[in-house]
Amino acid sequence: MTGTTDPRAAAPDGIARHVTSQQRMDVRMSVSPLRRGRGDPTYESTADGAVWRTSRMSSGPVTYRLMQTSRTSVQARAWGPGAPELLDAVPALLGLDDDASTFAPEHPILQEAHRQLPHLRLGRTGLVLEALIPAIIEQRVHGISAFGSWRYLVSKFGEKAPGPTPKPMFVFPTPDVWRRIPSWEYHRANVDPARSKTIVRAAQAAGRLEEASTMTSEDAARRLRAIPGVGVWTAAETAQRALGDPDALSVGDYHLAAVVGWSLLGRPIDDAEMVEYLQPLAPHRHRAIRLLYLSGKATKPKFGPRTALVDHTWH
Template structure:
């Protein structure tokens, strides 16, 4: 396995957390296109130049970036952004100091950065699949789609390349049904795929959000899930999430239940880094008390 281009060496800040940072590229937990450990990370995607695989390997205070496939040059050029090294934390210390818990979490997870992949549709696919269903349902559908459109990653054939937007746009609904994707999400996915080229032209996180929410079936939750990974937006909050308002309210105010309005009220002192604060709360495993039965896991493939 030989990289197409020479490796790129990136200087690392003190306490840099490779695994914690690169996990931010996974919109859905255990995303098969992302593989991370303390020393090494792999990410497979579709770049404007074609499929590519990025390998980041930590060697002391240096991060060695290697890339494979048609998108290798594009990935190497953006390797520092993908590794979260363009993430600006200069104002976060003052912001974090506004709450004792956030201040402590900012110290514990000080090595985590916000990665910025530079691509939208590879994150939009799992985000749409995650709309209003359980994690298990979304993950099962995502894995099935990756298998169906199956293309091995350059340089690492046991990882999959995300499907091309053109292929998704041209696929009729009945193909998605056995994957457990009902018509609403399938139609949203195909519409988004048809507009993928325009989405990829977004010049900023705000522009990407505007373009995303202009599409039927895509709201603030989906847009925030995407731009946190595509643009490294530290302020993107997943409004409409089933669990997040409760997590935030419990962590910041000791309140076991909250709605989006209350969540945003509690996050307001951290404006500019609201998404980062949410990520820290989730990373710390802070969850609100649980009441009532768990959501039922369904499969639309059986309907």
């Protein structure tokens, strides 16, 4: 179905697919990394347990709804030109391609986290630019600020989501739109010139960047980092979501090394020591980090500096 359209996608009920697995699935656990803050205009979770999201497939925009119907089954429904293509991608989105069979941590905290959450599945969207641009926006700034910037830009420059939505939702803008956003709009969104220029460069190279979704992890990282302004952290954050890379370690994160150190060693460590310490867990270092956080075992004393909220709107 990839690349095709289906007239049913424009119908009020859209089109649907039922996905089953022999192993347990958890929709929210697999797709929650795609959410960029509580006000994300591309993501919403509702009281009935459904996850709603918008996306831009190669065939066009789509709104989709994922509902867990049992421990081993999920109902997916989608609207818009990209609906058939999205439904083809649902198994990967739910992490059914993820293989944790070789993950065997020795640390008792990670062992217990894995025992508690054996059903963690790392999903992948296959959409590189859609994961890269919000990661660029989140570079070196507080999450609250970054989420506000994302919300402003997508709501203003993205198109209205197709089909019914539980709140006003918008679709990730096209590369051409990202490239043409005026500099003053980035300023209003509190995105400084360095990050906005990186976004423009990424949008200009969108075609080559999307090719990374079919590459090895190493080649994909090189392709991403070929964009000036995209470093190790940004490439890893992109690979985690777009590629479902279980080993993409967010080196350079403001808090991660300290969290790993306090959680697993009882003391703070820096990035270099974190990389060395976690190396035996390769190729599952990102999986270990997700388990640490999801299990509630990630810890860090509440003292020391916090990421400052910086206002770039004055530029």
